[in-house]
Amino acid sequence: MSDGLHLVCPHCNGVNRLPAERNPGEAKCGRCHEPLFDGHPANVSGAGLEAHVSRGQIPVVADFWADWCGPCHMMAPAFAEAARTMEPQVRFVKVDTEADQQTAMRYAIRGIPTLILFRDGRELTRQSGAMSAQGIVSWLRSSLS
Numbered sequence: 001m002s003d004g005l006h007l008v009c010p011h012c013n014g015v016n017r018l019p020a021e022r023n024p025g026e027a028k029c030g031r032c033h034e035p036l037f038d039g040h041p042a043n044v045s046g047a048g049l050e051a052h053v054s055r056g057q058i059p060v061v062a063d064f065w066a067d068w069c070g071p072c073h074m075m076a077p078a079f080a081e082a083a084r085t086m087e088p089q090v091r092f093v094k095v096d097t098e099a100d101q102q103t104a105m106r107y108a109i110r111g112i113p114t115l116i117l118f119r120d121g122r123e124l125t126r127q128s129g130a131m132s133a134q135g136i137v138s139w140l141r142s143s144l145s
Contacts, residue, residue, distance in 0.1 A: 004020055005058070006056060008055055008056040008091070009031065009032060010034075010038075010093070011032050012029060012034070013052075014029055014032065015056075016030050016036060024036060024037060025087070037088040039084040040092075041063065041094045042091075042092070043093070043096070044093045045100050046095070046103035049062055052093060053118045056091060059089075059117060060093060060118045060119075061116070061117050061118075061136075061140060062094070063075070063095070063115055064097050064104060064107065064113065065094060065095070065096065066097045066098045066112055071129070071130040074130050075131060077133075078133040081133035082133045082137050082140070086137060090144075097109055111128050112128075114128045115127045115128075115131070124143060
């Protein structure tokens with residue numbers, strides 16, 4: 001049995017071991033001292049996404065989006081609301097497909113917004129198209145059960 005949970009900091013990508021008895025919602029990064037969870041999606045690059053997916057021990061949902069995309073802008077508040085609802089059980093990150101085209105190609109993003117749910121270092125499922133906060137939360141809960 002594990003004696004803690006590995007969490008990746010959304011600010012510096014440092015890996016933190018959180019003892020089982022500690023509340024993840026109150027934890028701060030040992031490297032940069034920022035909160036590990038603040039109820040907001042973290043903007044990450046491909047390297048940051050890789051760190052969260054491969055080194056963290058909680059599910060990660062990534063929103064692949066672009067600044068020019070109207071539906072992406074419409075869904076952004078819903079994604080943030082879902083983060084406030086689901087953190088710290090799920091890490092929420094955003095990947096700008098214009099700024100990080102290689103990561104978008106790596107994950108074969110064909111349309112945006114696209115949400116990809118990762119667990120245990122691999123893609124579990126994906127969903128394309130704008131969703132409401134309630135829709136995102138329902139999709140996550142059913143996908144993780």
